[in-house]
Amino acid sequence: MTRFRRVIDEGAIWVLAAPLSIWAAHFLLCYWVAAIWCAKGWDEAVRMRTVHAGLTLAALAVIASLAGLARRRYRGELRVDEAIEGDSDADRNRFLGHVALMLAALAALAVVMTFLPTLVFRQC
Amino acid sequence: MTWTDRLAPPPQPDPAAREAEKQRLIATWKNREGIARLTEVNNTTVGLWYTAASIFFFAFAGVLALMIRAQLAVPDNDLMTAHFYNQLFTLHGTAMMFLFAVPIFEAVAILLLPGILGTRELPFPRLSSFSFWCFITGGVFVCGSLFFNAAPAAGWFMYTPMSSDPRLTGIGTDIWLLGLSFIEVASLAASVELITGVLKCRAPGMRLNMLPLYGWYVLVVALMIVFAFPPLIAGDLLLELERAFDWAFFDPTRGGDPLLWQHLFWIFGHPEVYIVFLPSIALVATMLPAFARRPIVGHSWIVLSAVGVAFLSFGLWVHHMFTVGLPEISLAFFSAASEAVAIPTGIQIFCFIATIWMGRVVRGLPMLFVSGALAIFVFGGLTGVMVAVVPFDAQVHDSHFVVAHLHYTLIGGALFPLFAGLCYWYPLVTERMLSDRAGRWSFWLMFIGFNVTFLPMHWTGILGMPRRVWTYSADAGWSTLNMVSSVGSFAIGAGFLVLLVEMLRPRRAPAKAPRDPWKAPGLEWVGALPSEDYGLRSIPLVTTRYPLWEQPDLPREVEDAEWFLADAPEGRREMIVTDVLDGQPIYVQRVPAPSWLTVGAAVALGASFIVATWHLWMLAGVSMAAFIALLIAWLWTGTARPPEAASKDVGRGLRLPVYASGDGSCGWWAMFITMSGDLTAYLGLVFAFFFFWTLHDPFPPAGAGLPQAGWLALSAVLLAAAWGAVWGALRVNRAGGRIAAQWLLVAAVPASMLGVAAMAQALMIAGLDPTRHAWDATCWVLVLWIGVHVGIGALMVFYCVAGISFGKLTPRWDADLGNVTLYWHFLALSSAITLALLGLFPVLGIAT
Structure with a gap:
């Protein structure tokens, strides 16, 4: 993909959108699994909670690797007060890495929050 | 060594040459006079009209609210009929949402964004103008229906099955569906403009880490519109197909389900709340540094929360449907997401509070409105956390508690910041300051009036008063609270009137606002007053996040024409298109001048939607044809014309x-x-398709006709061939084979049309009848969608063929063909999904 190198590799644009896209995918899959399992009565074959736990672990793993990428590739740091307004490629990268890293943290939290209900509800 | 290091020093001052340059800029960008002013496309002019029109619709919807409160002031009131009351609350919600809250975001963004980003224009000025004229046509149509006792009356969310049955709801529902679909087109057009503007049209040097927060918010919100409005358009299409042609989508007796509408509506409707809220927060984030006299605290945290809210807000839609009987586990997911969204929302508010805390706050009218906004919004946010809890929501659902909650969030989160923004940018637009005294009166009337109106509604709601009731009995015990609410509502109206009069009243004294009256850091204040129609005298290089604070010489440099595009020697309106990441200049875009074509196109498109309301299909077809003709003329004359020279000098030795x-x-x-x-x-x-799959066991239902596989296979081959031909034409043309490219393009048209015909034939042979069952209707609507898109794709292809013939499109200047090929990529994807759903899915579905 050399054509889109600017936004895919050199800049962290996609890493910005990725963590919460994983949350969105996880959320929709959890909802669909619940809707389909409840509508079709598939719980006897495979337990719904097992599927949800698997989805959650997979989502968290991908988000963790994205966070690692934001840290390593773009030098993102999880600091509270960071202005990062310098006029250089490195500053722009560090800024996007910083935002991407925090978005990964938010996404991980939101994924865990989505999973919590499956610990409470045993049936549809 | 970066591109900025290679720039030449500023030119030697030469007053005569500079004045000549300035006169050329003035002549090029001058607003049209007289009636031709209506054709103006300049963002400051269109933005101002857009803002004024949105505020007009706000005032209209506000009057409806006062009428609602007048009816509810006393028990057993018969001031108006129940049917008229239904029209009032439906139109109040509809107009506030679709004709005020979303358009005002676009209006303000069109007006301010180029200034904030340090450019002269948005990339597609005619699109802004088109969007405005669509908006005004649709808005007048929908609101005007009230005067003929024909306004929509089924609630602003237009729930089925009431709205899907033409015997229960009259023409008002059609007006709602078609009028609003049309306005959604306007919103989408503006969003495309704004996203491209933020990404590609910034001041040179403005890297992403220097992009003002307003730019981030506009980007995020416009993207949300692009993904949130289309599901509603899909829903509108299904609902209108059921109303006009009796297709079975929402009728349970024929396999449909009313809940499908609620899903599609709220997949739009909840992000919508944040689409309304975030732009106003963006205004606060832009104003706050000026009043706190310091940079915003946690700039990147605010970017994080804007992006976070944008995503999470798409996972909340079912919290409007907690009481419809979905599985409890599903409700719990949405409850969790509804609580999660409070995290990024809260981060923004904490950043604002921290900025105020750590700064040296100076007083000012805008700041007063901002403080009021924060107070009201936090209150509304807290009740939001309450109603996000399923059991609590089940108690207060559809009661006045919800009315109170939503008004606290929307008025606190959206309206008050907007009024702050009106006060703040008023001097920029009119070169006058608003009277502080009138502003304070207005604020306190509205702030007190608001709380007097809506605080008691929490109690009326808890006491059991449902929403949307025409009247109530004195025994219910709601009388006093309702009277208090009604009194308060008129105080809000009075407060707004004070502000409106102060803004519009004619003044005898000459304009006297100083440049940058708030000592703000934003680029929109860089220009001299009185301003010229061209905006900035030259387009500056930006190297800081708060340019007017950190590059103090910038206003002089801009005014002395030391930077880019200080001249318009060809007499063309121009702007610099920049790189997404670092704002490095890429090329000069010629933006089109004013034209009647855009106004005509908007009115023709509006007419086709309006006459379709009365099912006058012939007339709708004629209007649509007129729209297409005007659109083609607009594109042909105004876009992607081959240039007279490949590149030009934009100043400081930069050639683009x-x-x-x-x-x-x-x-x-x-x-x-x-x-x-x-x-x-x-x-x-596609969601509708799978929704029916979860509903029916099996789906397709037993005995249903299955699309015939042979015809579907033929359709797949033909559509793939058409797609390949268009793609091939792009490559062949680029290699210089103009005639071959034309032949490939021409061949794509019959191939794709026959492909759609084969798809339809597959359904017809199987006897699928869209009025029989939801399965049949869903299959047909998927084919219909592809058919319409193939038709549009064919028009585009012919446009390119003509372009090649007349030398508009050449092997070197081939932007049109590149864009058309991109369209066909998307068409190929949706065709493939449709064929898989029609052909493969039934086979698999029956197997399970």
Whole structure:
């Protein structure tokens, strides 16, 4: 993909959108699994909670690797007060890495929050 | 060594040459006079009209609210009939949401964004103008229906099955569906413009880490519109098909389900709340540094929360449907997401509070409105956390508690910041200051009036008063609280009137606002007052996040024409298109001048939607044809014309191309964004398909006709061939084979049309009848979607063939063909999904 190198590799644009896209995918899959399992009565074959736990672990793993990428590739740091307004490629990268890293943290939290209900509800 | 190091020093001062340059800029950008002023496309003019029109609709919807409160002031009131009351609350919600809250975001963004980003224009000025005229046509149509006792009356969310049955709801529902679909087109057009603007049209040097927060918010919100509005358009399409042609989508006796509408509506409707809220927060984030006299605390945290809210807000839609009987586990997911969204929302508010805390706050009218906004919004946010809890929501659902909650969030989160913004940017637009005294009166009337109106509604709601009731009995015990609410509502009205009069009253004294009256850091204040129609005298290089604070010499440099595009020697309106990441200049875009074509296109498109309300299909077809003709004329004369020279000097020794095609050009981005929205609407239809699959066991239902596999296979081959031909034409043309490219393009048209015909034949042979069952209707609507898109694709292809013939499209200047190929990529994807659903899914579905 050399054509889109600017936004895919050199800049962290996609890493910005990725963590919460994983949350969105996880959320929709959890909802669909619940809707389909409840509508079709598939719980006897495979337990719904097992599927949800698997989805959650997979989502968290991908988000963790994205966070690692934001840290390593773009030098993102999880600091509270960071202005990062310098006029250089490195500053722009560090800024996007910083935002991407925090978005990964938010996404991980939101994924865990989505999973919590499956610990409470045993049936549809 | 970066591109900025290679720039030449500023030119030697030469007053005569500079004055000549200035006169050329003035002549090029001058607003049209007289009646031709209506054709103006300049963002400051269109933005101002857009803002004024949105505020007009706000005032209209506000009057409806006062009438609602008048009816509810006393028990057993018969001031108006129940039917008229239904029209009032439906139109109040509809107008506030679709004709005020969303358009005002676009209006303010069109007006301010180029200034804040340090450019002269948005990339597609005619699109802004088109969007405005669509908006005004649709808005007048929908609101005007009230005067003929024909306004929509089924609630602003238009729930089925009441709205899907023409015997229960009259023409008002059609007006709502078609009028609003049309306004949604306007919103999408503006969003495409704004996204491309933020990404590609910034001041040179403005890297992403220097992009003002307003830019981030506009980007995020416009993207949300692109993904949130299309599901509603899909829903509108299904509902109108059921109303006009009796297709079975929402009728349970024929396999449909009313809940499908609620899903599609709220997949739009909840992000909508944040689409309304975030732009106002953006205004606060822009104003706050000026009043706190310091940079915003946690700039990147605010970016994080804007992006976070944008995503999470799409996971909340079912919290409007907690009481419809979905599985409890599903409700719990949405409850969790509804609580999660409070995290990024809260981060923004904490950043604002921290900025105020750590700064040296100076007083000012805008700041007063901002403080009021924060107070009211936090209150509304807290009740939001309450109603996000399923058991609590089940108690207060559809009661006045919800009315109170939503008004606290929307008025606190959206309206008060907007009024703050009106006060703040008023001097920029009118070169006058608002009276502090009138502003304070207005604020306190509205702030007190608001709380007197809506605080008691929490109690009336808890006491059991439902929403949308025409009247109530004195025994219910709600009388006093309702009277208090009604009194308060008129105080809000009075407060707004004070502000409006102060803004509009004629003044005898000459304009006297100083440049940058708030000592703000934003680029929109860089220009001298009185301003000229061209905006900035020269387009500056930006190297800081708060340019007016950190580059103090900038206003002089801009005014002395030391930077880019200080001249318009060819007499063309121009702007610099920049790189997404670092704001490095890429090329000069010639933006089109004013034209009647855009106004005509908007009115013709509006007419086709309006006459379709009365099912006058012939007339609708004629209007649509007129729209297409005007649109083609607009594009042909105004876009992607081959330039007179390949590149030009924009100042400081920087030479830039004046044409771009493929993914470097703004047009390609606009097509990509538009088609992402289009694909989302299509996925709304796919959602309907799977929704019915979960509903029916088996799906397709037993005994249903299955699309015939042979015809579907033929359709797949033909559509793939057409797609390949268009793609091939792009490559062949680029290699210089103009005639071969034309033949490939021409061949794509019959291939794709026959492909759709084969798809339809597959359904007809199987006897699928859209009025019989939801399965049949869903299959047909998928085919219909592809058919319409193939038709549009064919028009585009002919446009390119003509372009090659007349030398508009050449092997070197081929932007049109690049954009059309992108369209066909999206068409190929949706065709493939449709064929898989029609052909493969039934086989698999029966197997399970």
